Amino acid sequence: MKVKRRLDYTPPPFTISSVELNIKLHPTHTRVESTLTVSRQGVHNEPLWLDGEGLNLVSVKVDDSDITAQVQVSETGMSVPCTQDTFKLHIVNHISPSTNKALEGLYQAGNAYCTQCEAEGFRRITYFTDRPDVLAVYTVTLSAPEEGYPFLLANGNKVNERTENGERIATWHDPFPKPSYLFAIVAGDFDVVEDNYVTASGRDVKLAVYVDKGYASRATFALQALQRAMRWDEENYGREYDLDVYMIVAVDFFNMGAMENKGLNVFNSKYILADNATATDKDFFNVEAVVAHEYFHNWTGNRVTCRDWFQLSLKEGLTVFRDQQFSADMSSPLSTRLSQINIMREHQFAEDASAMSHPIRPDEVIEMNNFYTVTVYDKGAEVIRMLHAILGKERFRQGMDTYFERHDGKAVTCDDFVDAMQSATTTDLSHFRRWYSQSGTPVLSVGKVVNSESGEVTISLSQHTKPTAGQPDKHPLTLPLRIACYTSTGKVLALSKASEGIKVLSDDLIMFESECAELTFNSHDINPPTEPVVFTALGDFSAPVKVEQSFSVSERSIVAMADPDPFNRWDALQSLYNEGVLRCQAGESANLNDLFSVVKEVITLHSHDAHLLAELLSVPSVESLIQQQDDVDPIKLSQARAEFCRCLAISLNAELTAMLQAPSASTYAYEQEQVGERKLRHALLMLLSYLPDTNAFIEKLYQVSDNMTDTLTALNAAQRCNSQTFIALMHDFEQKWHGDSLVLDKWFGLHATQPSRDILSTLTLLKQHPKFADDNPNRVRALIGSFAFYNTEGFHAKDGSGYKYVTDYLMELDKVNPQVAARIVTPLIQWQKFDQAHQQLMKTQLSRLLNEPGLSKDLFEKVSKSLA
Numbered sequence: 016m017k018v019k020r021r022l023d024y025t026p027p028p029f030t031i032s033s034v035e036l037n038i039k040l041h042p043t044h045t046r047v048e049s050t051l052t053v054s055r056q057g058v059h060n061e062p063l064w065l066d067g068e069g070l071n072l073v074s075v076k077v078d079d080s081d082i083t084a085q086v087q088v089s090e091t092g093m094s095v096p097c098t099q100d101t102f103k104l105h106i107v108n109h110i111s112p113s114t115n116k117a118l119e120g121l122y123q124a125g126n127a128y129c130t131q132c133e134a135e136g137f138r139r140i141t142y143f144t145d146r147p148d149v150l151a152v153y154t155v156t157l158s159a160p161e162e163g164y165p166f167l168l169a170n171g172n173k174v175n176e177r178t179e180n181g182e183r184i185a186t187w188h189d190p191f192p193k194p195s196y197l198f199a200i201v202a203g204d205f206d207v208v209e210d211n212y213v214t215a216s217g218r219d220v221k222l223a224v225y226v227d228k229g230y231a232s233r234a235t236f237a238l239q240a241l242q243r244a245m246r247w248d249e250e251n252y253g254r255e256y257d258l259d260v261y262m263i264v265a266v267d268f269f270n271m272g273a274m275e276n277k278g279l280n281v282f283n284s285k286y287i288l289a290d291n292a293t294a295t296d297k298d299f300f301n302v303e304a305v306v307a308h309e310y311f312h313n314w315t316g317n318r319v320t321c322r323d324w325f326q327l328s329l330k331e332g333l334t335v336f337r338d339q340q341f342s343a344d345m346s347s348p349l350s351t352r353l354s355q356i357n358i359m360r361e362h363q364f365a366e367d368a369s370a371m372s373h374p375i376r377p378d379e380v381i382e383m384n385n386f387y388t389v390t391v392y393d394k395g396a397e398v399i400r401m402l403h404a405i406l407g408k409e410r411f412r413q414g415m416d417t418y419f420e421r422h423d424g425k426a427v428t429c430d431d432f433v434d435a436m437q438s439a440t441t442t443d444l445s446h447f448r449r450w451y452s453q454s455g456t457p458v459l460s461v462g463k464v465v466n467s468e469s470g471e472v473t474i475s476l477s478q479h480t481k482p483t484a485g486q487p488d489k490h491p492l493t494l495p496l497r498i499a500c501y502t503s504t505g506k507v508l509a510l511s512k513a514s515e516g517i518k519v520l521s522d523d524l525i526m527f528e529s530e531c532a533e534l535t536f537n538s539h540d541i542n543p544p545t546e547p548v549v550f551t552a553l554g555d556f557s558a559p560v561k562v563e564q565s566f567s568v569s570e571r572s573i574v575a576m577a578d579p580d581p582f583n584r585w586d587a588l589q590s591l592y593n594e595g596v597l598r599c600q601a602g603e604s605a606n607l608n609d610l611f612s613v614v615k616e617v618i619t620l621h622s623h624d625a626h627l628l629a630e631l632l633s634v635p636s637v638e639s640l641i642q643q644q645d646d647v648d649p650i651k652l653s654q655a656r657a658e659f660c661r662c663l664a665i666s667l668n669a670e671l672t673a674m675l676q677a678p679s680a681s682t683y684a685y686e687q688e689q690v691g692e693r694k695l696r697h698a699l700l701m702l703l704s705y706l707p708d709t710n711a712f713i714e715k716l717y718q719v720s721d722n723m724t725d726t727l728t729a730l731n732a733a734q735r736c737n738s739q740t741f742i743a744l745m746h747d748f749e750q751k752w753h754g755d756s757l758v759l760d761k762w763f764g765l766h767a768t769q770p771s772r773d774i775l776s777t778l779t780l781l782k783q784h785p786k787f788a789d790d791n792p793n794r795v796r797a798l799i800g801s802f803a804f805y806n807t808e809g810f811h812a813k814d815g816s817g818y819k820y821v822t823d824y825l826m827e828l829d830k831v832n833p834q835v836a837a838r839i840v841t842p843l844i845q846w847q848k849f850d851q852a853h854q855q856l857m858k859t860q861l862s863r864l865l866n867e868p869g870l871s872k873d874l875f876e877k878v879s880k881s882l883a
């Protein structure tokens with residue numbers, strides 16, 4: 016299959032400055048009429064190539080002369096002979112939205128029509144130069160039967176709307192030139208929630224959220240989140256919205272989270288609909304974050320877009336960073352940061368350790384849809400965060416202003432972005448750029464020597480990145496390190512010397528750029544041998560690396576109690592838990608008391624802060640523990656983790672039980688104090704559920720809960736604690752919520768993750784559930800995705816039955832929706848971390864997939880790479 020390479024980029028031989036579309040909607044025969052203004056770029060005689068897939072061509076005209084017989088049409092597009100330098104091209108084609116189950120291009124979501132064009136979906140609507148560096152002004156006319164389609168939406172501003180002979184007809188004009196991936200239309204009948212927003216400069220913008228009939232009350236939170244995001248982007252980046260209307264449409268059928276189409280976002284309903292009865296605290300958080308993310312794209316993505324798809328992180332890494340800053344401002348900064356760090360450690364490190372490892376700016380792609388990854392998005396955001404740390408808040412903002420000034424209305428590269436940042440600082444960023452080209456997770460090793468005579472503390476730093484797929488030789492990267500050196504009583508040691516390879520940016524921030532280097536701290540009035548000194552290198556997780564540092568239990572206790580940085584305090588406990596799991600794995604579960612007494616001390620110290628306590632009491636997930644080891648037996652690891660949690664619960668039973676409280680009498684609200692309380696209750700029950708007598712509390716909690724957060728806490732705890740209770744509560748839950756697809760997805764997910772011996776028969780039964788549907792990505796992810804990603808003992812079953820089950824399913828799913836199939840295959844291609852026996856079983860299934868006739872590009876790319 017065809018590989019595309021970043022370095023092969025050439026500018027487009029033709030550009031298209033304006034597009035007029037006339038789309039007559041029909042389930043199987045939608046007629047698309049397109050008039051393009053085309054200009055040749057430079058001097059050449061090449062024909063015009065237009066991308067097009069799955070289209071039925073009717074006719075082609077150049078400036079009024081019919082050339083339908085002269086064009087060459089293939090499976091991937093058409094070649095148009097042309098001699099003029101500027102001309103109008105008129106194309107008519109048909110498409111069939113009702114049979115489009117891949118959900119790319121124009122498709123039906125329930126009774127509505129909608130589109131998804133990123134990355135290369137526009138070519139499934141009509142013939143076009145479907146690449147992000149061709150920017151055009153669009154005018155779109157839609158028509159559909161009046162009955163059933165009162166709303167006809169497209170990008171930009173509405174310029175005309177009327178009814179003629181039972182047909183509804185609407186015309187929209189978007190004045191901002193945009194790439195085809197930002198095109199969108201929607202047609203259907205909805206409930207609309209509307210409001211307005213007055214921008215900083217006083218312009219009035221109409222806001223509208225379109226949802227399925229009957230769901231209006233679940234859309235108000237999203238609308239308010241949008242208003243907060245608009246204000247935030249003005250206050251923090253000086254960015255205003257630019258059209259007269261901003262529309263969001265929520266649909267139940269969507270491959271991803273949401274899409275930032277200009278002025279007309281289309282969302283997975285999961286990230287719009289939320290009310291007090293059906294949404295968890297996490298759901299509210301995600302709705303606000305995704306609404307903001309798509310809104311922020313209006314500047315970082317739409318006004319300034321990507322030259323080619325290899326530059327995807329230009330818009331995604333940057334926009335994720337911006338939405339993280341926003342979420343931290345709107346909710347708990349610490350929880351926001353820690354959940355991001357967990358994504359890095361559980362999923363991004365896993366990707367880096369697999370054959371799909373790629374730099375945040377990939378060099379080679381077969382199927383672009385495979386590169387909407389945790390690396391491009393989340394590691395991409397960490398790279399922006401490092402720039403933010405290096406430049407500091409003010410200069411980072413200056414760099415952003417320069418970026419917008421220079422590139423508004425253009426399609427640019429990651430290098431252009433770093434150039435803009437460079438203009439705002441005297442710190443040399445040329446070495447920093449390696450983060451864009453080098454893949455893999457660097458390991459930072461830290462050593463410490465205390466010289467009792469001189470009173471000096473010497474810290475040695477070294478960095479190393481293991482070879483990854485296609486990149487055998489690795490180089491040192493620029494690591495911004497937020498450092499601290501202090502004693503058990505909290506006396507801070509001053510940095511007195513830094514060797515070559517280190518740039519000192521401030522008292523607590525250095526840039527480490529070489530393979531190894533040294534730092535020296537002066538202890539002056541402190542006597543290190545009697546007062547232990549600790550050094551921490553990665554405050555706020557200041558670089559996306561793994562740290563290797565030999566810390567004794569008592570040193571980790573000092574960090575957990577006294578480090579100036581909350582991430583470090585949390586991480587010290589995480590590493591103690593990790594050690595505890597390792598001991599359990601080695602059969603030493605009787606020898607954990609030293610760890611437990613540290614935990615007790617730390618939670619006593621922080622007993623006033625529910626948010627922090629909840630985080631401190633969260634034992635690392637199996638997924639993140641896997642990334643700490645090699646040659647993993649996942650079943651043993653999962654059992655060791657369970658054993659560790661059980662011992663921890665026994666040892667801290669009194670303390671945990673004392674903190675465990677039933678929900679307070681106040682009714683549910685998504686506000687931070689309550690969120691902290693519920694989060695703590697969740698963390699406590701996740702431990703106490705290992706003890707059988709917690710069952711009564713769990714049942715009680717389920718009964719009294721007035722909100723989805725506590726209800727799910729009860730169900731999660733029951734899943735661990737008592738299978739009878741779990742079955743009974745799940746039954747009750749289904750009775751109550753069977754009519755609500757988003758809530759039912761939670762129910763499917765809980766079933767799929769239960770630690771049951773006949774999980775595969777459960778899955779088979781659930782696949783026959785009347786509400787399960789192979790063509791609905793949310794449902795498929797809830798059931799099969801949850802199983803593959805999070806049911807360690809079921810998926811990794813020793814006989815390979817879990818792998819086979821998922822593989823069989825993917826073979827079918829690939830024929831319906833390859834994009835979703837390729838996402839769910841992820842845990843299967845990440846075999847590198849496991850022991851030989853599991854690796855073999857995983858590869859056997861991957862080979863079956865690879866031999867499947869008609870395999871999609873999506874699965875082919877991932878599976879073939881993983882077996883190479």
Ligand code: PHE
Nearest residue numbers: 133134271272273274275387
């Ligand atoms: N660009 C979308 C976002 O990150 C994600 C997306 C990609 C959605 C491809 C659909 C298809 O906001």
Ligand code: ZN
Nearest residue numbers: 308312331334
């Ligand atoms: Zn995005």
